[in-house]
Amino acid sequence: xxxxxxxxxxxxxxxxxxxxxxxxxxxxxxxxxxxxxxxxxxxxxxxxxxxxxxxxxxxxxxxxxxxxxxxxxxxxxxxxxxxxxxxxxxxxxxxxxxxxxxxxxxxxxxxxxxxxxxxxxxxxxxxxxxxxxxxxxxxxxxxxxxxxxxxxxxxxxxxxxxxxxxxxxxxxxxxxxxxxxxxxxxxxxxxxxxxxxxxxxxxxxxxxxxxxxxxxxxxxxxxxxxxxxxxxxxxxxxxxxxxxxxxxxxxxxxxxxxxxxxxxxxxxxxxxxxxxxxxxxxxxxxxxxxxxxxxxxxxxxxxxxxxxxxxxxxxxxxxxxxxxxxxxxxxxxxxxxxxxxxxxxxxxxxxxxxxxxxxxxxxxxxxxxxxxxxxxxxxxxxxxxxxxxxxxxxxxxxxxxxxxxxxx
Numbered sequence: 001x002x003x004x005x006x007x008x009x010x011x012x013x014x015x016x017x018x019x020x021x022x023x024x025x026x027x028x029x030x031x032x033x034x035x036x037x038x039x040x041x042x043x044x045x046x047x048x049x050x051x052x053x054x055x056x057x058x059x060x061x062x063x064x065x066x067x068x069x070x071x072x073x074x075x076x077x078x079x080x081x082x083x084x085x086x087x088x089x090x091x092x093x094x095x096x097x098x099x100x101x102x103x104x105x106x107x108x109x110x111x112x113x114x115x116x117x118x119x120x121x122x123x124x125x126x127x128x129x130x131x132x133x134x135x136x137x138x139x140x141x142x143x144x145x146x147x148x149x150x151x152x153x154x155x156x157x158x159x160x161x162x163x164x165x166x167x168x169x170x171x172x173x174x175x176x177x178x179x180x181x182x183x184x185x186x187x188x189x190x191x192x193x194x195x196x197x198x199x200x201x202x203x204x205x206x207x208x209x210x211x212x213x214x215x216x217x218x219x220x221x222x223x224x225x226x227x228x229x230x231x232x233x234x235x236x237x238x239x240x241x242x243x244x245x246x247x248x249x250x251x252x253x254x255x256x257x258x259x260x261x262x263x264x265x266x267x268x269x270x271x272x273x274x275x276x277x278x279x280x281x282x283x284x285x286x287x288x289x290x291x292x293x294x295x296x297x298x299x300x301x302x303x304x305x306x307x308x309x310x311x312x313x314x315x316x317x318x319x320x321x322x323x324x325x326x327x328x329x330x331x332x333x334x335x336x337x338x339x340x341x342x343x344x345x346x347x348x349x350x351x352x353x354x355x356x357x358x359x360x361x362x363x364x365x366x367x368x369x370x371x372x373x374x375x376x377x378x379x380x381x382x383x384x385x386x387x388x389x390x391x392x393x394x395x396x397x398x399x400x401x402x403x404x405x406x407x408x
Contacts, residue, residue, distance in 0.1 A: 018201065023141050027153045029195035030134040033097055034157025036188030037127055039165030040104055041069060043181050044120075047170060050178040055113035062113075065120045070358065072124025074351045080129040081347040089133050089343075090200050094193055096126035096133070101189030108179040108186065128354075131155070132347030135331050137200065145282055147335070152278025152328040159274045159324065163267030167260065222337035223345050225395040230330050230352035231359065233293050233388015236300050236381025237323050238360030241266060244317065247374040251307045258310070262317050269321020277325025285329055285336070290392050292326035296385040299323065304378030316378075327353075360384065 018026075044051070044066060052062035084092050103123030110116035131154070138150040173181030240247075244266070245259045252258075281288040299319040306312035331349050338345030363384070364377040 017143065018141055022199075022201070023150075025199040026141060026201070027138055027150065029192065029199045030093075030138055030154045031157035031160075032188070032195055033093070033100075033130055033134065033192040034154055035161045035165055036097075036157075036185055036192055037100065037130060038158040038161025039169050039188065040100075040123060040182070040185035041127070042162060043165070043169040043173065043185070044069070047173045047178040047181060050173065051116070054178065055116065057113055065117050068117045068121040069124035069127075070354045072121040073127040073354045076125030077128025077132065077347040077351040078344055080125065081132065081344040084129070085343065088203050089137050090196065090203055092133055093130065093137070093196050093200065096130045097189050097192045097196065100126045100130070101186045101193065103186075104182045104189060105186035108182040128350030129343075129347040131158070131350050132331075132345075133343060135346055136335065136342055137203075139332070139335060148281035148285070148328045148332045149278045151331050152274050152281075155274055155278075155327055155331070156271070159267070159270040162270055163264065167263065220337060220339070220345075221398060222395060223334065223348075225391055225398065226330060226333050226337060226345075227348055227352040228391045229289065229293075229388050229395065230326075230349060231355040232391055233296070233356075233385050234323070234326065234353065235356040235360035235363070236296055236378075236384040237320060238357040239364035239377045239381040239384065240300060240303055240317075240320055240360075242357075242361040242364055243368065243374050243377050247307055247377070248313065251373065251375045252310045252313045253308075254310055262314065265314050265318040266321040269318040270324040273322035273325035274327060276322070278328040280325065281329035281332055285333055286396065288329040289326055289333065290389070290396075292323060292329070293385050293389050293392060295325075296320075296323045297382045297389075300378040300381035300385065302378075303381075304375045307375035307378070320381075 017023075048062045048066075051065065052058060055062070080096070084095075087095075100123060103119055103125075107116060107119040107123060110119055134154045135151045138154045139147040142150045169181045169184060172184070173179075244262055245256075248254050248259050248262050249256060277288060277292065280291075299316060299322075303313075303316040303320060306316055331346060334345040334349050335342050360381065363380050367376045367380050368374055
C-alpha cells in the first residue's frame with residue numbers, strides 16, 4: 001500500500017498524489033461507511049412503533065432512542081477526535097467502524113429497552129468522528145481545487161442513504177422484524193471495515209500530533225463561527241423535515257401513502273445539493289455557504305406559503321433537500337480555519353449539524369404547539385437561516401480584519 005501523510009494540512013502537497021483509481025477506491029470505501037451510518041441513523045424513525053411494541057413502551061418513549069443516538073454523535077465527535085489525536089487516520093477509521101458495527105449488531109439483540117437505548121448511544125459515538133476523519137483523508141488525496149468535491153463524494157454515502165438505504169431498511173424491518181434493520185446496518189459497518197483495510201492507504205502520524213494541539217481548534221474564533229453557521233443556519237431544514245409527514249397528511253390533505261414519496265423527493269434533493277454544492281464550493285467556498293443560506297430563506301418561506309398544494313409541496317420539499325449543498329462547503333471551511341487541529345474541527349461539524357437537528361425540531365414543535373400549524377415550520381426554518389447569515393457575516397468580518405492586520 002502507498003502511504004499518505006496524516007495530521008498535516010490538506011493544503012500541503014509534499015507527497016505525490018495517488019492515482020485516480022486509488023482515489024476512487026478510497027472514496028468508495030469511505031462512502032460505504034457513510035451509507036451505513038446514514039441508514040442506521042434514519043431507519044429508526046420509521047420503526048419506532050415496532051420498537052415500542054417489542055419493549056412495551058409508548059411510541060413517544062421509544063423516540064428517546066433517537067435522542068440517545070444524537071447525544072452519542074454530539075459527545076463522541078469531539079471526545080474521540082481529541083483522545084485519538086496520536087492515532088493514524090486509517091487505524092482510527094477501522095476502529096470507529098468496528099465500534100459502529102458492534103453497536104448496531106448489539107442493538108438488534110438488546111434484551112431490554114434500557115439496554116437498547118444505551119446501545120443506540122454507543123452506535124452514535126463514532127458518527128461525527130468518522131465523517132470528519134474520512135473527509136480529511138479524502139481531501140488529502142486530491143489537488144487543493146478539488147477538495148470539496150472529494151468531501152462531497154464521501155458524504156454521498158449519507159445522502160444516498162436517505163434515498164435508498166433508509167426506505168429499504170425500514171421496509172424490511174417492518175415486513176420481517178425491526179431487529180433485521182439494525183443487524184443489516186451492522187453488516188454494512190463490517191463491509192466498510194474490509195474496504196478500508198484493503199483500499200485506504202496507510203498513513204504516518206505527525207510527531208507534533210497530540211490532544212493539546214487538537215484542542216487548539218477551539219481557541220480559534222473562526223472554528224466556532226463556522227460551527228455556529230451549521231448549528232443555527234441549517235436548523236431550518238430539520239424544522240421542516242421533522243414534521244413533513246404531518247404536513248403532508250394534514251396540510252396538503254394527502255394520504256399516508258404520499259409520505260414516502262415526499263421522503264424520496266427530499267432524498268433526491270439532498271443528493272442533488274451535495275453534487276452541485278461540492279462543485280460550487282471548489283469554485284467559491286464562502287460564496288457557496290452564504291448563497292446557500294439565502295437560498296434556504298427563500299425555499300423555506302416558499303414551503304410555508306405553498307404547503308397546502310400537493311404539487312408545490314413536493315417541489316418545495318425537493319428544493320429544501322437541495323439546501324444540503326452547504327454540507328461539503330462547511331466541512332472544507334473547517335479544514336481551512338482549523339490549521340493544524342483539523343481532526344477535532346472536522347469531526348465537530350457533525351455535532352453542530354445534530355445540534356441544528358435538535359434546535360430545528362424543538363422550535364418547529366413550539367410553533368405547532370402554539371397553534372400556527374405544521375406549514376409554519378418553514379417560517380421557523382427561514383428565520384434560523386436568517387440568523388445564520390449574521391453568524392456568517394461575523395465570520396467574513398473577522399477574516400477581513402485578520403487579512404488587513406497581516407497586510408500591515
